[in-house]
Amino acid sequence: MTANAAFRNLVKNSSMMFLLNVAGAGVSVITIPIMLKIMGVESYGQLVLVQAIALAVFTVCTFQYWQGLLIALPGHRMGHVALRRAVLRSFAFESVGIAVVLVLLTALSLFGIKQFGKFSTLEVLLLSVAAVFPMLGTHTAYFRLVNKYNVLMMAGFLASLIKLVLLMLVARFSPSISMLVAAFVLPELVRFLLLFYMIFRWRHGVEGQLDANAINQRKLIDAGRWSTLQAICDLPVVQLDRIIIGFTLPGHNLGVFAILKRIYSLINMATAPFYSTSIPEFAARVNAGDIPAAFGLWRRTMKLLFGVSALAAFGCFALKGLWMPYLFPVLQDYQGEFFVVLLSAVVAGGFITTHSLYWALGNLKRSTLITVLTNLLYLGLLWLLTWAFGLIGALSAFLVHVFVVAAVKITLLNSKYTLQP
Template identity: 20%
Template sequence: MITKLIRQASILLSGNLSASILNFLSVAISLKALGVESFGQVTLLQAYILVISLAFNPQAWQGMIRYFNLGQDKAGLIVATLKYDLFCAILGTSVAILFAQVYADSFKLSEYTQLLQWCSAYILLNQTSVAIGVLRYQERYKALALQNIISAVLFFGCTVIGYWKNLSISFFVATYLITLGLGVVFIQLQCSRCAISILKSNDRACEQLSKMQKNEFNHFNFTVHMTALSDIPVKQLDNILVGAVVSVGAAGAYRVIKQIATISTKVTGPLNQVLYPEVNLLLAEKAYEKVKNAMLKIIFLLLVPSLVVVVLASVSISYWVSAIFSDDLLVYKWDIVTFLLVHAIATAFTPIHPVFLALGYVKRLFIITFFSNVILCVGILLLGQHLGLLGVVIAISLQYLLTIVFKLPLILRRLAKEIDESITLHT
């Protein structure tokens, strides 16, 4: 299993890591072109669209993969997912347009209200549940890797032009969302032929089975969507909270810190993407021992190199921050070091998340995610006021810790129970 996961993940890794490095350079160029304060404004404007996009992106591909593996009607699942996506897309775009003025005014960015309203089209476009579900189910990871590369290359080119021509904040905000949208269009086109083929090959016998499982499928998707909603603070809303509680400049610095840490996420992300469908398959075969061993082995393999990289980056931080970004960021040197350490540990434990979901703990996942993100928001609001960006980092550390503490013991107990029961049945 490990060999297969590494082979599949390496395909995504090559694309995601390349995209992450390009995005890292794009952020560095943008910061040099705009300065910390203006880059903070760019961060807050982009965050508005990305937060609403996340809120109305149901992530229903997880339900598709789960029920595809259970032998359900694939055509019926695709149609149901498309309807869910379309409803969310229209609703999310409408919300973004209606509240753009209020958001812009709250950060004294009212001159960019119309820009935000036009950029809301990204929310309408960014409904990828069917595309991601079909491509991952077929193990077409090259197409998914190319999505990130296309967006990163295009945005890198745009930032170089923006730096060279000394272009405005509006240019950097709009081009980022446009290039993300073009990556979405690419995977939509890649999955279209397969999706149409599945829809055409639908038969009546499977359709009846699909109706019997419709409520269960919808309930699973709804719970996953609610979990995604509750996880928004740690993904994008934190940028807005930092801008509101600390300062606009701190929001820009925080965006840079997260971008630095994102490189490690791009290493583990592909592994988790291939792990989820593989775990679902193994659980269907009742291979619980393999799931447990693979999860623990991956955690160990990720933890050691992650800590080594953090140590090297921390020792040389004064050199590479000044060279790549700006001397202004050295004010946040210890914030960066602390965040990198916490993020490295949390990243090593990311394999527990797809295993937890594959075990069917969707309700508990929602509760854990909601509770830990409430702690994050409260922590940023309270600690950020007194400790600045360091308080924000401490709040994120608490969120990471709570997530691991609540999930890992439950996974280990469940797998141990299933393994014991399996041994008992065979003896």
């Protein structure tokens, strides 16, 4: 495949994922005001805390074999039987993480910590399952490898849509926390079962020019190991900050923080698909020894994504008078925090494929070291600025972290690989 054809394929797949991501995220965002109406911002903050702990535990206790599949398999031919066997092996690793989550969250709930006070033990377990199932990477790897991105994303969109409908019914006919939890869990369970049903019914394999016997098993395991370590190192950014805020500031602060981070994620939906779809494209070129082509593709995506993320953030800010008073009136008292989140989203969205290129090049140790050091910086700033300035301090620490990661990763790549596109 030529460089231009690869770029068009990457944009096509990413665009479809972007549209479905935006639709799903839009539905997801609409569910938050309904949840706030049913349970209030403080209880919503407790829900966020329960799921943050569940996801943190799952990340620590799960070996990401599926990431290794995404790195080692592109460019090789693999039949559906062998691919299904690899999928089962990946899910076995994730099952260990699920079991640990259920045991630990049960113990915390029975211990009676006040931050879980709004939920029963069963509700805590159901919320944990609802948090973990969408994060399973096994089916994600399968649908990416067989080039069926649209199926994966459509399932996510439909799950979000069903969740919205169920929550609307709960708000109308039975506005209680127990019914809210049921509406939250059921769509994710159905999505989980449906995707695995497709995996075991379909007969799709991986297409490529290289023989399956040429797959580098050591590269596969190393990629899984280092991606697991990096995911653990990323916890300060994706989960630990919520846990720290949940146990440090009053309950409503975590609710507001979660809403702002959801807006951050919504803006990044414009660029996030490029992370997953670019890994196979970069890896195929690196595996074939064409590193200059991988860098050329990376530079083109960087230019495109910065403009896209900036446009998305500007639109969100310019139109805030139309949506904020109706969807999230609580945010009207947090305008400074809102601006900081938008700026963070622009920076993070613009360089997202840089992470993909690090994985494809096999620079796993360097990427992990950068993550460890910058996240340690983030934890220190988070503690200091949250203690000194509250919620605005926590979000400012996140902005500094995003700037530092972008600057370090891009500078090191350009200094080591002085290649022209």
